[in-house]
Amino acid sequence: MSVSDETLMAFADGELASDERAAVEAALAGDVALRERLEAHQRLRARLSSAFDGALNESVPERLTEAARPPVGEVVTLADLRARRWSVREWGAMAASIAAGLVIGIGIMNAQAPMIASSNGELTARGALAEALDTQLASDAPDVVRIGLSFASQDGGYCRTFSITRSDTSGLACREGNGWAIAMTAQGGGGEVRMAGAPEAILGAVDAIIVGEPLDQRGEEQARARGWR
Amino acid sequence: MTSAAQQTRSDIVAMLPRLRRFARALTGQVADADDIVQIAVERALMRIDQFQTGTRLDSWLFSIVRNAWIDEARSRTRRGKVFAPAELGEQIGNDGVAEAHSKLEADDVWMAMRKLPEEQREAVALVCVEGLAYREAAEALGVPIGTLTSRLARGREALQVMLG
Numbered sequence: 001m002s003v004s005d006e007t008l009m010a011f012a013d014g015e016l017a018s019d020e021r022a023a024v025e026a027a028l029a030g031d032v033a034l035r036e037r038l039e040a041h042q043r044l045r046a047r048l049s050s051a052f053d054g055a056l057n058e059s060v061p062e063r064l065t066e067a068a069r070p071p072v073g074e075v076v077t078l079a080d081l082r083a084r085r086w087s088v089r090e091w092g093a094m095a096a097s098i099a100a101g102l103v104i105g106i107g108i109m110n111a112q113a114p115m116i117a118s119s120n121g122e123l124t125a126r127g128a129l130a131e132a133l134d135t136q137l138a139s140d141a142p143d144v145v146r147i148g149l150s151f152a153s154q155d156g157g158y159c160r161t162f163s164i165t166r167s168d169t170s171g172l173a174c175r176e177g178n179g180w181a182i183a184m185t186a187q188g189g190g191g192e193v194r195m196a197g198a199p200e201a202i203l204g205a206v207d208a209i210i211v212g213e214p215l216d217q218r219g220e221e222q223a224r225a226r227g228w229r
Numbered sequence: 230m231t232s233a234a235q236q237t238r239s240d241i242v243a244m245l246p247r248l249r250r251f252a253r254a255l256t257g258q259v260a261d262a263d264d265i266v267q268i269a270v271e272r273a274l275m276r277i278d279q280f281q282t283g284t285r286l287d288s289w290l291f292s293i294v295r296n297a298w299i300d301e302a303r304s305r306t307r308r309g310k311v312f313a314p315a316e317l318g319e320q321i322g323n324d325g326v327a328e329a330h331s332k333l334e335a336d337d338v339w340m341a342m343r344k345l346p347e348e349q350r351e352a353v354a355l356v357c358v359e360g361l362a363y364r365e366a367a368e369a370l371g372v373p374i375g376t377l378t379s380r381l382a383r384g385r386e387a388l389q390v391m392l393g
Contacts, residue, residue, distance in 0.1 A: 069242075208279070
């Protein structure tokens with residue numbers, strides 16, 4: 001029996017099923033050249049692992065263990081909340097802790113022209129943000145708000161990513177009734193410089209809930225014509 | 230943070246030596262490897278909720294390390310920076326650590342790995358250095374298993390030729 005290089009390699013790597021393995025073993029018994037090829041595989045594998053195994057015995061640099069360490073105490077301050085990714089649950093918890101209907105005054109929620117407000121324990125888009133989510137296309141020149149991706153979510157409704165140009169904040173809003181529920185926000189992606197994408201936290205959330213591809217311009221126009229329903 | 234996420238964090242810490250080994254095989258440079266591992270750990274923690282408990286943490290982390298390396302290599306190419314050719318032994322200063330690093334990097338196996346095409350090197354690193362099964366390695370790289378085995382075979386053949 002002749003044994004192909006790939007079969008021999010799979011044999012050396014312990015990847016063959018038992019019947020194939022038995023066939024190779026039988027071939028090896030009567031074939032010196034084949035045994036030499038197998039030994040070459042084994043030698044290479046041993047050389048490769050010994051060349052890099054040093055990393056297993058060295059002490060790991062502190063900056064790496066530091067990077068994996070949880071934040072001390074997990075004390076949640078407002079600054080922490082603003083700096084890091086917000087989950088729906090965190091928004092909900094925070095919203096619930098504030099009297100219903102009260103306008104929250106952080107970041108993009110400034111008191112004069114709030115763009116996000118809490119009502120009945122939910123955060124919803126207001127003012128310029130609500131208007132942009134209703135009417136603005138991704139291709140439109142950004143004013144106060146820039147629209148990123150629009151897409152259908154697993155809940156069956158439409159969601160849109162946005163960024164607030166003046167506060168370097170991006171977020172994800174999903175259609176609920178006649179309004180837009182704010183699913184999350186994150187720092188980054190806003191600002192004056194037109195950036196290609198939203199922060200990774202937002203894109204991660206999009207990946208998790210998107211169905212199919214994001215809408216193209218035509219898709220956005222059609223969805224807008226139907227009131228994002 | 231959920232306790233599952235806490236557990237995943239400490240599992241990541243325990244994985245650091247293997248992540249460093251994999252990154253060294255991938256980059257062929259000690260310092261670059263640690264930079265890549267740091268980037269990957271930060272990314273993994275950002276997406277810790279996406280990790281599904283019960284699936285293999287090592288495959289998940291290896292794929293994050295590998296993607297971090299590809300991104301880094303691309304951005305260096307864009308910025309026109311070349312990788313320092315370690316075989317020239319031009320380490321700045323002569324402290325012991327740098328010396329140990331350049332000695333490692335000048336190893337025949339390290340040099341041969343650096344010469345492999347990226348896709349062959351990552352296949353060899355996952356299977357022959359990290360000991361992943363073909364299926365796990367294929368999943369970490371996001372390729373069909375047949376693609377993985379042919380890259381692995383070509384990579385090994387090239388290494389055999391270079392290392393004699």
